[in-house]
Amino acid sequence: MAQINVTGLTFGYEGSFDNVFENVSFMVDTNWKLGFIGRNGKGKTTFLNLLMGKYEYQGSITSNAYFDYFPYVVSENDLEKTPDELMEKWKPGVESWRVMCELPKLSVETELLYRPFKTLSFGERTKIMLAVLFSGDNDFLLIDEPTNHLDMEARDIVKAYLAEKKGFILVSHDRDLLDACIDHVLVLNRATIEVQNGNFSTWWDNKEKADAFARSENEKHLKEIGKLKAAADRTARWADKSENSKIGFDPVKENDRSISTRSFIGAKTKKMQSRVKSFEDRMNREIEEKEGLLQDIEETIDLKIMPLKHHKERLIECRDLSLKYIDGNENVIENLTFEVLQGERVFLSGANGSGKSSLIKAILFQNANFAGGNGVNDFMGGYDADADVIRREATGKNGSHATDSQSMGKLSLSGELKVASGLKISYINQDTSHLKGSLMEHAQKNGLDYSLLLAILRQLDMNREQFAKNIEDFSEGQKKKVLIASSLLTPAHLYIWDEPLNYIDVFSRMQIERLIEKYAPTMLLVEHDVRFREKLSSKEIFL
Structure with missing residues (x-):
């Protein structure tokens, strides 16, 4: 058992207006299962990097512990190698037999260690990295957002695995995961830092x-x-x-x-x-x-959304729908039947690769006016690489009613998929890599009111200093907030959000929950946050 003592820590990025940490002092024990909580951009990942010695800082961080960080860096060249070849690079001195002992606890077959890394699913990569991470002695492990992009089954496996471990800092915004895995919290409040005994719910109740x-x-x-x-x-x-x-x-x-x-x-x-x-x-x-009484209170402002009323009650209807990629042999979705009615919040559930994003893709490009470019507000990016192909192939086809093996770009559709004519869709894609340039350029490109965009981002607790930066320099959570703010500014009949809460902090998640409860927009969502889904779902479709 050892301690990590932080004394007078001061750190700021070069060129930044404010320091990320200002004369901060606290102590944590390396035997704890520590949850790290705070708003996006408050410095959680920065602090982990300071522990790893990546930046120079003022003050002192003292500990006898050896730190190791998840996720490990994987370069383009590494994708061709196997995890067995990579683990020595990730964790020098690691022993293969110890990794193999950890893999069954994560429901991973040992033979995956000998496959090229690029052939592994995101969940398999995460589990193998965690197995390597926990294969050392007396390490204090820094685990940064381990469940992003994981399906429910993989999340449950990772949750059960971490619940049996100790000696780590876990950065996560997943309330269910934090409750299951931690016994202490380290909280970056608005003005102070506190360390408290208990899990997320205990801390939240005390707060x-x-x-x-x-x-x-x-x-x-x-x-x-x-x-x-x-x-x-x-x-x-x-x-x-x-x-x-x-x-x-x-x-x-x-x-x-x-x-x-x-x-x-x-x-x-x-x-x-x-x-x-x-x-x-x-x-x-x-x-x-x-003075100081209200300095740490999170005064979240209620957000607004502008849903449109459609003249039809049924916005989407699927009957015996099957989808497959043209270059594939098997259907990704088979004989699916469901409908989306106005006012419903429909959640798509299923393992990674079960076809959730493919179904969303089919709906987007099936939308009646998509070929003309004005039926889907796809400013959030999404499937830009396929967009022109699908637009060309959709030309001349009935956009609102697809049947019998119609081709939609790289997707082949059979069965029936009906999308109400004139339907306006606001879409958030799970990918943020397409976001580039300034916020003003983003607003101009997508026909958004720049002042309103900034106002919503302030309501989502983004600092004004961020507005001067290019979006590619934002944290992942801040990029997600740009997508959410853009969607909220878009009047639509249907809001399709594909994993919108990845990297989004707990307070903003609660803010978005209140928004959806109040305005009850029609939504089709993919989201693995258990608390979010349980609170808002009116219908769940399992793929």
Whole structure:
């Protein structure tokens, strides 16, 4: 058992307006299962990189522990190699037999170690990297977002695996995962850093109570300050009036006054001025006690969305739908039947590779006006590489009603897929690699109101300093917020979101949950966040 002591840590990126960390001090134990929580852009990944010694900083980080980081870096050349060849590069000195002992706990066959890395699914890659990560002795492991892009089954396997381990920092925004795997939390609040015993739910419950107490105390101090201000103002006016009456008086109207009363009035004025000073001192004490009460409260602003009302109740209808890629032998989807009605929030569930994104792709390009470019707001990118092919091949076909082996670009469709005519779709793709340039260029390119885009991003807690950067320099969570803000600005009948919450912080997830609950837009979603799906789903389709 060892400790990691952080003392006076100060760090900022070159050219940045603000430091990421400013004189930060705390201590954690290397025996803990530590969950790392904070808003996007607050410095979680930066702190892990500081532990790995990647950046220079002021202050000190002291520990006897050896740090190892997930995910391991995989270059283009590495894709041709097998995990067995790569593991020595990832974790020098690692022993293959120890990795093999970890693989069954992650439901991974040993033979996958000898396949080219590029042939492995995302879930298989994640599990093999975790097996290598946990194959050392006395390491303190830094695990950064291990479940992004994983299906539910893979997430459950990773969750059960991590629950049996200890000695790590886990960066994740998945509330279900954090509750299952951690026994302490390290929280980057708005102004402070805290370390607390318990899992996510324990911390969140304590935070809500602390926030309620802080608001109550703040309100009490504000009322007291208001009373003191009124009393001080009233007493000051009395003192001024009394002071002004010291010299000069009308002997007829004020026959009880004489020159000798001047000292009495002066003494009374001095007493009242002393009382004013006492009020001001009490006010300053109240203000001092009030300061800092609300510094860590996450005041999330309710978002807005502008869903359109379609003249048809049924927006999408599938009957015995099968999909396969033209260059493939097997169907990715077979004999699927479902419908999407107005007001429904339909979640697509299934393992990676079960056809969720392929189904979304078919719906997007089946949309009646897509060939003309105005039926789908696909500014979020998506399938740009196939777009021109599919537009050309869709020319002359009935866009709202596909049957019997129609070809949609690289997809072949059989069965029936109906999309309501005139349907406007706002789409978020799970990929962010297409986002480039400034926010203004993004807004102009996609016909968005630039001022409103910035306003929504501020509501999603993006700092104004970020607006001066190019989007490719944003964190993954900040890029996702650009996509979500763009979608919210787009009036649509149907919102199709493909894994929108990857990398999105917990507070923004709750913000988006409230938005969907309030405005009830019609949605078709792929999302593996258990809490999000349980709270919002009106229908679930298993592929």
